[in-house]
Amino acid sequence: MLGTRREILLGGLALLGAAAVRKPAFAAASSYFDGTLVDNGVTFRRTNFAKIDRKWHRQVVKYFSSEPIGTVVVDTRHHFLYVIMENKTAIRYGVGVGREGFKWFGRATIDAKSLWPRWTPPPEMRKRHPELPEFVAGGSPKNPLGPRAMYLHRDGVDTGYRFHGTLEPWSIGKDASSGCIRMFNEDAIDLYQRCPIGTAVQVLPHIADQAESTTQVSQTTPVE
Structure with a gap:
C-alpha cells in the first residue's frame, strides 16, 4: 500500500517544494558544475563529480533482493536508488528524497516518461509561493525537473511523485524534496534509458546495509 507519514499522498505538492537544504553561496554552488553537455539539442551544465562524494556516484554493487530483475528499489534512509540486475548485483544511484513530513513509502510503476519535461507548479x-510562474518550459535552465522525468502511478492513478533531475546537485544524499526522488541530471538520463514504461518501483524506509560497491559505472555522455 502506498502511504506517507501523514497517511495521505500530498498530490501536486509532491512535485517540488521549498528545499530543506540551504543553497550554498554563489561561488560554492558554481563549483558543483564543470562545463556543459548537449542532450537532444539542449545545452545544460555538467555535474562536477570531482566535487561529489564517491558514495553518491553511479556504481554497480553487490545486491541481494527477492524483487525481479529490472525493479527499481529506493532506500530513502540511506538516499540510494537501485536498479536490480542479474547475478545478485544492482546499479546504485545517489538520490535526494522527501524531507520530514513529505516522505512516502510503497509500490508504484513508471507509467509515463518525459524528455526535457515542462514543469507546471x-x-x-x-498558493504557498505566488511568485512561481504558471509553468517552466522544458529545457529551460530554471526548470527544476532537469532533462528527464519518470512519472510514478499506482493502480493507473498518478501519485504526483516523480524520478527527475535537479538544479541542485548539492542536495543529493539529503532529505530535500516534497516527495519526489531527485537525481544528478546525468543519472536521470541514464535511469530513463534503463526503465521502460511499466517498470515496477518499490520505495522503502530503509534497506539493510547489504550493498557493497564493486565497480563504478562511467557517467553517461548525452548525445545530440
Whole structure:
C-alpha cells in the first residue's frame, strides 16, 4: 500500500517544494558544475563529480533482493536508488528524497516518461509561493525537473511523485524534496534509458546495509 507519514499522498505538492537544504553561496554552488553537455539539442551544465562524494556516484554493487530483475528499489534512509540486475548485483544511484513530513513509502510503476519535461507548479504550491510562474518550459535552465522525468502511478492513478533531475546537485544524499526522488541530471538520463514504461518501483524506509560497491559505472555522455 502506498502511504506517507501523514497517511495521505500530498498530490501536486509532491512535485517540488521549498528545499530543506540551504543553497550554498554563489561561488560554492558554481563549483558543483564543470562545463556543459548537449542532450537532444539542449545545452545544460555538467555535474562536477570531482566535487561529489564517491558514495553518491553511479556504481554497480553487490545486491541481494527477492524483487525481479529490472525493479527499481529506493532506500530513502540511506538516499540510494537501485536498479536490480542479474547475478545478485544492482546499479546504485545517489538520490535526494522527501524531507520530514513529505516522505512516502510503497509500490508504484513508471507509467509515463518525459524528455526535457515542462514543469507546471500545482495550484497548492502556487498558493504557498505566488511568485512561481504558471509553468517552466522544458529545457529551460530554471526548470527544476532537469532533462528527464519518470512519472510514478499506482493502480493507473498518478501519485504526483516523480524520478527527475535537479538544479541542485548539492542536495543529493539529503532529505530535500516534497516527495519526489531527485537525481544528478546525468543519472536521470541514464535511469530513463534503463526503465521502460511499466517498470515496477518499490520505495522503502530503509534497506539493510547489504550493498557493497564493486565497480563504478562511467557517467553517461548525452548525445545530440
